[in-house]
Amino acid sequence: MVHDDYKEMIPARALSALDAAEAHALNEHLENCAECRKELDEWQATAAALALGTNRSDPSPKVRERILDEVRKDLSESNVVPFRSTPRNLWSSFGSLGAMAAAVLFTALIVGIVVLWRQNNAMRTQMEQSREFVQLVTSPGARVAELKSSAVGAGAIATVAYDSSGHAMLVASKLPSLPQGKAYQLWFIVGNKPPMPGKTFAPDNNGQGVLKEEMPREALNSPVFAVTVEPSAGVPAPTGPIYLSSSAVN
Amino acid sequence: MATYILRLQPEPAQESDVLLLKAIAARDEAALALLYDHYGRILFGLLMRILNNREEAEDVLQEVFLQVWRKAGDFDESRGRPFTWLVTLARSRAIDRLRTLASRERVAEAGAREVSEVISDAATDALKSEQRGLVSDALAKLPDEQKRPIMLAYFDGLTQSEIATRLGAPLGTVKTRMRTGMIRLRELLAGQGESFGF
Numbered sequence: 294m295v296h297d298d299y300k301e302m303i304p305a306r307a308l309s310a311l312d313a314a315e316a317h318a319l320n321e322h323l324e325n326c327a328e329c330r331k332e333l334d335e336w337q338a339t340a341a342a343l344a345l346g347t348n349r350s351d352p353s354p355k356v357r358e359r360i361l362d363e364v365r366k367d368l369s370e371s372n373v374v375p376f377r378s379t380p381r382n383l384w385s386s387f388g389s390l391g392a393m394a395a396a397v398l399f400t401a402l403i404v405g406i407v408v409l410w411r412q413n414n415a416m417r418t419q420m421e422q423s424r425e426f427v428q429l430v431t432s433p434g435a436r437v438a439e440l441k442s443s444a445v446g447a448g449a450i451a452t453v454a455y456d457s458s459g460h461a462m463l464v465a466s467k468l469p470s471l472p473q474g475k476a477y478q479l480w481f482i483v484g485n486k487p488p489m490p491g492k493t494f495a496p497d498n499n500g501q502g503v504l505k506e507e508m509p510r511e512a513l514n515s516p517v518f519a520v521t522v523e524p525s526a527g528v529p530a531p532t533g534p535i536y537l538s539s540s541a542v543n
Numbered sequence: 544m545a546t547y548i549l550r551l552q553p554e555p556a557q558e559s560d561v562l563l564l565k566a567i568a569a570r571d572e573a574a575l576a577l578l579y580d581h582y583g584r585i586l587f588g589l590l591m592r593i594l595n596n597r598e599e600a601e602d603v604l605q606e607v608f609l610q611v612w613r614k615a616g617d618f619d620e621s622r623g624r625p626f627t628w629l630v631t632l633a634r635s636r637a638i639d640r641l642r643t644l645a646s647r648e649r650v651a652e653a654g655a656r657e658v659s660e661v662i663s664d665a666a667t668d669a670l671k672s673e674q675r676g677l678v679s680d681a682l683a684k685l686p687d688e689q690k691r692p693i694m695l696a697y698f699d700g701l702t703q704s705e706i707a708t709r710l711g712a713p714l715g716t717v718k719t720r721m722r723t724g725m726i727r728l729r730e731l732l733a734g735q736g737e738s739f740g741f
Contacts, residue, residue, distance in 0.1 A: 304725035305703060305718065309638055310696035312704050334622045339729045341630035343697050346678035349588040356587075356601045357579055360608045364572050367612070371570075420569035423562045427574050430559060437559060452559050464562060 294318065299329055307336035422464070422503050429462050430454045438518050438539040440465070446536035449500070453479075453518045453539065459508035463518075465537065468496040471522060478523040479504060480531055481512035488519065493527040515541045560625035567615035575612055582626070583608075586633045592698050593637040594644075603640055607633045638700040681731035689724030692717050 299322045305311050306319055323330050430437055433456075440451040440463075451465035463479055471477070479491030489512050494504040508516070520537040560581070566574035586607065590600035610632060618628050682690055695701045695709060703721065707714040 301722060304722050305696070308693065308696040308721070308725070309635065309700065310692075310703050310706070310721065312702045330622075334627075336725065336729075337631055338623055338627045339725065339732060340634075340697065341627040342678055342732050343682075343693075344585060344589040344630045344634070345674045346682060347585075347588040347592045347675075349584040350591050351584060352587040352601050352604055356605055357576070357583070360579065360605055360612075361572065361576060363605075363609055364575060364612055368570060368572065420565065423566040423569060423574075424571055426559070426562050427566045427571065427577065431573065431577055452562075454559070464559075 294322075296322075296326065296329075299323075299326070300332060303329060303332050304336050304339075306333060307340040422462075425505075426454060426462050426464055429456060429460065432456045436542050438516075438542045440518055440520065440537040440539045442467075442537055443535050445534045449537055451502075451520065451537050455508055455513075457513070459510065459513060461506040461508045463494075463502070463504040463506065463520075465496070465502040465504075465520070466500060468500045468502050468536075470496065470500070474525055475522055475533075476525040476527070477502060477520050477536065478527050478531070478533075479506060480519040480521065481508060482517040482519060483512060483514055488531055490527060490529055490531075493523065493525060495525075515543055517541050561618075561620050564611075564615045564618045564625055567612060568618075575608065578611065579608055582629055586629060589630065589633060590637050593634065593641060593700065599640060599644070600637075603633070603636050606636055610636070634697075641700045677732070681728055684731055685724050685727055689720045689727065692721040693724050693728070696721065 299319055302311060302315060302319050306316065311319060323333065429435060435454060435456050438453045440453065442449045447467070447469050449465060449467045449469065451463055453461060453463045455461035465477075468477065476493035476495050478493045480488040481491060482488045489509050491506050491508075492504055494502045496502040518537075518539040519531075519535050521531045521535050522533040523531070560578070563574045563578050563581075567578065583604065587600060587604050590603050590607075591597065594600045594603065607629070611629070618625065685693075691710065692703075692706050695706045696703070701709060703717050704714060706712075706721075707717045710717065712720075
């Protein structure tokens with residue numbers, strides 16, 4: 294079979310309708326073909342949309358309880374660190390060769406720990422931001438606005454969540470990188486009044502940006518959110534192009 | 544509509560769902576509960592449609608969310624939306640369960656009867672759910688000869704060979720009709736791109 298033969302099979306694969314031999318052959322092809330993997334992702338989105346055509350139904354409340362019980366059990370088990378006694382003089386039985394191996398392993402371990410520590414710090418920050426965002430959107434009276442990209446925004450997307458006291462958090466991704474001295478700035482717009490300035494933020498190397506903000510009280514009434522590119526220090530009135538904007542939040 | 548209240552509107556997948564999955568990967572129990580509240584009903588509806596058995600569907604729903612708890616870190620937002628990932632997980636588990644059930648023929652027959660019922664219910668109920676209406680409208684525009692292979696695969700877990708036997712049609716014909724139907728379905732849903740994220 295050639296590439297086009299496999300490509301033709303992908304819609305059926307998204308429906309899990311291929312017979313075993315064809316499914317096996319296609320899976321092998323997918324391992325080496327990024328184009329077909331992308332195509333499968335797209336067909337799976339089409340297949341998933343079919344789920345929206347079914348009647349929604351309420352499972353028993355016990356299902357939710359059972360799931361969360363299992364999760365709590367898992368969390369409590371993972372907090373228990375089993376105690377194991379270490380055999381004494383472990384390396385002495387291997388002589389000097391063992392000691393050298395231990396030294397090499399120790400060095401590798403230190404290097405590994407440093408790498409992991411750096412990765413872990415970045416991940417911990419991201420996770421902490423995720424938690425904060427979840428807490429915000431689940432708080433009473435929380436509202437969420439989706440910001441969509443303008444033509445210059447090049448497909449950037451963002452979400453702003455805020456509560457009734459004005460605690461707000463913006464999470465953006467796919468942001469274009471900016472030249473030195475420039476930053477993204479958040480704006481709050483209510484009715485025909487001039488935009489109220491928010492803080493500035495810079496995207497990371499992956500085009501993601503997070504901003505925590507306290508909204509002005511007068512911005513809580515059906516605000517529109519917008520993001521422009523401005524000098525890093527921020528400006529009192531927008532001067533740059535709009536990269537992202539929302540509809541009014543009702 | 545670009546704005547919404549998260550708790551009240553489970554569809555479609557949003558940037559905030561990506562954040563929920565990241566929080567779940569960081570073992571945040573509250574995030575899993577929120578994701579369940581967000582998607583539990585729609586996934587359960589899908590599982591009921593496939594398994595046609597409340598007990599089995601609830602059991603699989605539990606398995607799906609525990610799998611999400613364990614595997615949320617595997618979700619790759621560059622490959623698709625959280626909704627697609629969740630539906631793919633749920634459907635895959637349901638089809639596996641269906642294929643191991645001894646009563647498969649009975650379930651499939653009951654399901655096949657239900658196909659037209661679900662569509663007509665959804666069509667008349669379009670005002671209650673815009674997206675459900677859009678999907679049923681798209682399906683209603685497919686010729687029956689293309690729609691039936693898709694429905695038998697998606698909801699009854701039949702392979703193309705099994706569908707050919709069921710419909711008494713040559714295997715090649717079933718393959719062509721399924722593919723043509725999927726291409727047409729994608730075009731129809733893409734016309735509603737804002738709703739489905741295509």
